Amino acid sequence: MTAPDVVARLVAELGDRVDVSDAALAGARADKSGHAASGSPLAVVTARSVADVQTTMRIASETGTPVVPRGAGTGLAGGANTGAGEIALSLRAMDRVVEVRPDDLIAVVEPGILNADLNAALAPLGLWWAPDPASREISTVGGNIATGAGGLLCAKYGVVRDAVLGVDLVLADGRLLRLGHRTVKGVTGLDLTSLVIGSEGILGVVVGATLKLRRLIPGEARTIAATFGDVRSAAVAASAVTAAGVQPAIMELMDATSLAAAHRLLGLPAPTPGAAQLTVQTDGPAAHAEAEAIVAVLAGAGGTVRLAADDAEAQQLWTVRRSMHPAMETLGTTLIEDVSVPRSALPAMFDEIARIEQRFGLTIPTVCHAGDGNLHPNFVFSGTEVPDVVWDAAEDLFQSALRLGGTLTGEHGVGVLKRRWLADELGADQWELQRQIARVFDPAGILNPGKVFTP
Amino acid sequence: MTAPDVVARLVAELGDRVDVSDAALAGARADKSGHAASGSPLAVVTARSVADVQTTMRIASETGTPVVPRGAGTGLAGGANTGAGEIALSLRAMDRVVEVRPDDLIAVVEPGILNADLNAALAPLGLWWAPDPASREISTVGGNIATGAGGLLCAKYGVVRDAVLGVDLVLADGRLLRLGHRTVKGVTGLDLTSLVIGSEGILGVVVGATLKLRRLIPGEARTIAATFGDVRSAAVAASAVTAAGVQPAIMELMDATSLAAAHRLLGLPAPTPGAAQLTVQTDGPAAHAEAEAIVAVLAGAGGTVRLAADDAEAQQLWTVRRSMHPAMETLGTTLIEDVSVPRSALPAMFDEIARIEQRFGLTIPTVCHAGDGNLHPNFVFSGTEVPDVVWDAAEDLFQSALRLGGTLTGEHGVGVLKRRWLADELGADQWELQRQIARVFDPAGILNPGKVFTP
Structure with missing residues (x-):
């Protein structure tokens, strides 16, 4: 069946759920990773019911047409990018x-x-x-x-x-x-x-x-900010918090470049050059006691520590953290990575990032969910195509994370951007086993083909 | 390859890890469910290393011999029972x-x-x-x-x-x-x-x-006991605790028959006839406040409530709960079931159990992890074979749990004892999909055959 025939069948059965406008097709090619599929999808189907999804899949299955399921398109690994010959199946309108x-x-x-x-x-x-x-x-x-x-x-x-x-x-x-x-x-x-x-x-x-x-967690949350002379000291302090047996609700680390970019974006005074920041929140019935214990650990680790006086100050600290993504975009095109390591390995992972910056002559501003060991190094470059040097640096980053007992991706997924390193982490046997399991669900391989596993 | 040949190969490669004594073979036939496989295993291999496990599986695979992995044999669904022609592979000695x-x-x-x-x-x-x-x-x-x-x-x-x-x-x-x-x-x-x-x-x-x-959770745990005139009232009270938004660490319900049996076994004074008991523990920094809130909910629900004065009293209350299994054994042979329902459905599930007792003329003493909605009804009978009437009653129990939005097994597993009802819960399509996934791992079907899925 030809592509126009597939679209005709979709339209016949799904009517106005099917959109073939240029804007819709262009939108479905990309997610928030900054990467887009090559070519343009056949159609965007916006399902309004389970039955719509079933109809779409039945048509796709009968015609051998690939389908890419899609939510709001905020993914960071290209997993929802829809390319030539594929149907984008949006679930966004099923929102009850x-x-x-x-x-x-x-x-x-x-x-x-x-x-x-x-x-x-x-x-x-x-x-x-x-x-x-x-x-x-x-x-x-x-x-x-x-x-x-x-x-x-x-x-x-x-x-x-x-x-x-x-x-x-x-x-x-x-x-x-x-x-x-x-x-x-x-x-x-x-x-x-x-x-x-x-x-x-x-x-x-x-x-x-x-x-x-x-x-909902009872009691009032407390927020702490601590600045350190360099990112490694901040990472050592974060590991010390975990090791001390206090449990923050949130503990975020921003390195100097990302902290400065966020301050600039928000029109705040520039931070001390080179300074990295930990922002920590405690909550629940022991929030106050835990905050005081964390202040002591961070001060002991050499930080300049401040317990937010009120909610307004706390909100401003979190606004800095949450504006990291737009702040990165002011630096150039970014490839955001997502390695995760055991929390004790955070300082060593920051050492590796510094080494990789040196080796490849790159700037890699990094934010990090330091409470759980998940780092988001941002490779910054100009233009729209990821240069080879960035891919080489990313490869080094992945291998470093694996050596430290970590994983390729903590929360963004493999998508298209990390699939070529998947077997490095899983090993060939597990990679093949996983692929066979996927085939049990989808024998013809029409669901999001080319994602996660290499084609 | 004949059975003696398989054993000879195991002995040749694994030496004293292989036990073919009558005692070992008899022990591997059963778990704590009270049910045993028919026939006697070929051998019990007690692995001391990953390599031992790999060797066993390689021999099993090459000779097409079924293998049943086994820990301490405390399962309650017959999942580790090893029968004729099978190798029991014990992991118990790998305990570092x-x-x-x-x-x-x-x-x-x-x-x-x-x-x-x-x-x-x-x-x-x-x-x-x-x-x-x-x-x-x-x-x-x-x-x-x-x-x-x-x-x-x-x-x-x-x-x-x-x-x-x-x-x-x-x-x-x-x-x-x-x-x-x-x-x-x-x-x-x-x-x-x-x-x-x-x-x-x-x-x-x-x-x-x-x-x-x-x-480890800081602070001192608190223990509460509340008795109710009947089991339904206790179940309503347990649901009220969950609905009130307090989070017990533990909340256990014992019906009248099981409570009386436990008291008898421990030589404690008999409880009020017909009385059911909730035993609740709170812990963490808010343990005391949560205990007081729970006392209020339970008293409001008509319970006779007591906050344990000291650790000794708390320990005695938990000893009663933890002696439930031996207490059941004093009543006869038991088939312990394991249905789980949404917590709001606990009272309705106890109604169903009362109906099933009536319908089949059985006594079904029931203990229940009321904090999470997981019930353990015990079908008591004499002799070693489960009578048909008990299977019929169990079937009614499973169907009732499913109707209430529940599941066949909360924590014991399917094993052999519940496999004939698995498709009732999963549906035919999912049952078949799961079986195919298992085949990806084990194409020849030599791992614990006949368990979970019907042969």
Whole structure:
């Protein structure tokens, strides 16, 4: 069947859910990584129901047409980029909260709801859903699940797989499976819910989720800022906080370049040249005592430490951190990386980044979820194509992280940008096994082909 | 190759790791469910190293001999029962703590270590591993992972999959895979670690694990006991605690028959006839305030409530709960079930149990992890064979749990005892998909055949 025939079938069965305008097609080519698929998709289908998704997959399956599932397009690894000959299947319009059970601490949602909108709906009930990517204002819960996107709170409140009890999944051939359960415990059969979390659209299309909620944390949060003469000292201090047995809710590290860029963007006074900053939040009934303990650890590690006097000061500190992404964009085109290492290895990983900057003559401003060991080094360059030297430096970065007991990606996923290093981490046997598992879900390989695994 | 040839090959390569004594073979036929495989295994191999496991699997694979991995044999679903023509592969002797990193909050362990021994080793470092099955004194971490056995603390401290970062897995053909990571976050490729958790030995042999640890909880725990005129009132009160937004560390419910049996076994005064009991523990910095809030909820729900005055009284209350298993054994032969329902459905589930008792003329003493909605109804009968009426009643129980939004098994697994109901919960499509995934790991089907899936 030719491409026009596929589009005609989609239109015949799905009507105005199918968009072939240039703007829609161009938009579906890219995510927030700054990278775009080559060529233009066949069509963008905006599903409004599970049945729409099933219809799309049935047509795709019968015509052998690849499908790329897509939320809000905020991914950073190219996982949702849709190229020539492919259908972009948007879940963004399926954004209802289907059910909230405060007594059971669960919510059932459609995948297209934004993280921030979900938490806005839950807050009046005294509830929240913990996964907290920095993009929470613009990213969807479904995308969060599909990538396993964690965020700032993971060390204390867990990763995505800890916060999802069940997933409704449409398979490549259009069949609907209900995976998981609504109960706190459940071990009936294989845990396919966890397998789908972070699977980046290659196993099926997430059309619904049963989420494990938390009660809003009582008490007042405290915020601490500490500056250090260099980034390594800040990393040593962050590891010391974890090792001291205090549990921050959030602990973020900004190196000198990124801190200065954020201050510049926000029109704040320039920080001391070379200074790196740790910003830490404690919460819950022991927030005050924990904040005081952390102040002591950071001061002992040589930091200039300040406990925010009030909420306004705390908010400003967090605004600096949350403006990191736009601040990076003021420096040039960026390739943002996402390695994660054991927390004790943070100082060594910053040493490696300094070495890589030297070796390749690059600037690599880095922000880091220091509470959990997840670093986001930003490779800055000019133009739209990633230069070879940046790829070489990224390769060095990945190998360094693996040597330190780390992983390629903590929360962004593999997508297209990291697939060529996947086997380095998994080993050839596991890589092949994973590929075979994906084939069980999608024998013809029409779901997000070329993502995660090399073609 | 004949059975004697297989044993000869095992002995030739593994020497004194191979035991064919009648006592060893008889012991490997059963677990703690009270059910035994028919026939006697070929041999019991007690592995002392990963290499021993690989050798066993290689021989098994080359000779087409089924292998049943086994920890301490404390399972309750027959999952480790080894029958005619099969090799029992014991991991119990691989019981080392390989590495503990207090600064990274991780431990690397061999699978045969007992849960209690692990926590005894971690305590001096101010650390613990949260999964807390009632069998913790006699059950292994590997078995815990293989079954997804949760325990008493899951509502507050999570289930097994929340507490495991990585698993080393020997495949059916003897190859070793290292799944997962050592970092808090990690989304590189498919989450096979979670897939292995609760997979009951059908995907591979767990030969090592990287565990996510917690700091010991500061402050003094508080214990509350509340008795109610009947079990339904106790269940309503338990749901009210969850709905009130207080988070107990533990909340256990014992119905009248099980409470009386435990008191009898321990030589305590008989409880009021018909009375059911909730036993609740709070911990952490807010333990005292939470205990007071729970006392108020339970009293408001009509309970006779007592806050334990001291540690001795608290210990006695927990001894009653922890003696439930031996207490049940004084009543006759038992088939212990393990359904889990959303917490709000606990009262309705107890109604169903009362209906099933009536319908089938049975006594079904029930204990319940009321904090997370996981019930253990005990079907009591005489003799060693489960009578048909008990299976019929169990079927009714499972269907009732599913109707209430629940699941067949919260923490014991499917094993052989629940496999005939697996497709009822998963649906035919998911059942078949899961079976195909298992075949990717084990194409010849030699790993724990006949467990989980019907043959």
